[in-house]
């Protein structure tokens with residue numbers, strides 16, 4: 001069935017706003033849908049898919065939109081919608097538009113220049129090519145421009161992975177165990193989970209496999225004192241709390257009240273009572289100082305460019321700038337240095353990001369080690385062996401979508417001597 005012609009106007013309107021890049025695309029999209037309650041579920045789905053498809057392919061579509069007649073924004077909109085549902089499903093096109101869309105969507109993209117095909121901003125593409133070579137950079141770009149699968153983490157306090165697979169199969173929702181994370185499941189389609197008893201009762205949480213692995217290498221144990229320094233809405237906090245079997249004390253620090261507020265209902269669902277959310281004003285807050293030298297394990301899941309999450313947040317690549325990354329680097333080293341003071345002798349400090357850039361990853365780890373003689377690096381291959389995770393790494397954890405089917409993640413593990 002063809003889509004009503006009005007959908008083109010709605011998509012164009014919201015796209016115009018999103019392409020100003022004044023805020024995250026998902027926030028703008030949610031606000032638009034709230035302001036347009038008449039839009040049905042199917043229309044919302046198509047508009048969202050068109051917007052995301054366009055953000056993923058913006059370089060190529062901008063080039064395509066330069067041909068043809070009429071407003072470039074309408075042409076961009078048509079390309080996004082054609083990407084989402086196919087040209088034949090669009091209602092309200094002129095004959096000329098149909099002919100143009102059929103022509104440009106049939107173009108063999110392998111003939112386009114690599115920098116355009118990668119659909120990355122030039123500064124980022126150049127950086128990746130310089131580091132990894134063009135072939136690898138293209139493979140990475142292609143994976144980053146493909147939507148992420150839906151990964152779940154089983155809450156081991158409430159169920160086993162096999163029990164969840166069996167219960168989901170009754171729904172029927174098909175999934176398979178993730179290759180590396182012991183409690184992960186990859187769902188084969190993208191069903192809505194919110195109303196499932198498994199979700200409401202806290203037996204499952206949505207969490208990328210890479211994020212699960214980052215929490216696991218902290219190695220938190222029963223009865224320990226653990227700090228999740230940048231806990232946000234608690235994706236990794238919940239995983240840590242379950243690994244600790246709901247014992248010990250797990251402090252969830254963050255500077256964002258809004259993010260910590262989102263952790264609370266998730267804590268309630270999970271059945272975890274060992275988590276203590278703490279709002280801090282900054283990384284040197286007195287609440288941090290009081291715990292100096294007392295903590296067994298500290299995770300710093302640092303604020304970063306987020307370029308490893310482009311599969312879910314394709315707008316991030318167009319919103320980030322090299323200057324913003326440089327500013328972030330100062331914050332990252334400041335947070336890591338302050339968090340390090342919490343770690344007791346023999347304790348573990350984990351620095352992680354969801355960035356692909358060396359300057360937010362290895363460079364911060366190296367700078368930290370150079371300035372903290374009382375810490376040494378624990379090679380990631382040893383940490384993975386200890387956690388029985390079957391992944392080949394050297395000094396650091398470096399997860400990449402084209403190699404591991406996860407978001408891009410980096411982690412370094414240090415021990416206090």
Ligand SMILES: C[S@@+](CC[C@H](N)C(=O)[O-])C[C@H]1O[C@@H](n2cnc3c(N)ncnc32)[C@H](O)[C@@H]1O
Pocket residue numbers: 211229230231232233234235236237253254255256259280282283301302303304335
């Ligand atoms: C990558 S996000 C954390 C994601 C979270 N750990 C998860 O797994 O869902 C980084 C977090 O760092 C927080 N943050 C920023 N500056 C901070 C600071 N100075 N001290 C502590 N947290 C900070 C941000 O509010 C944000 O929630």
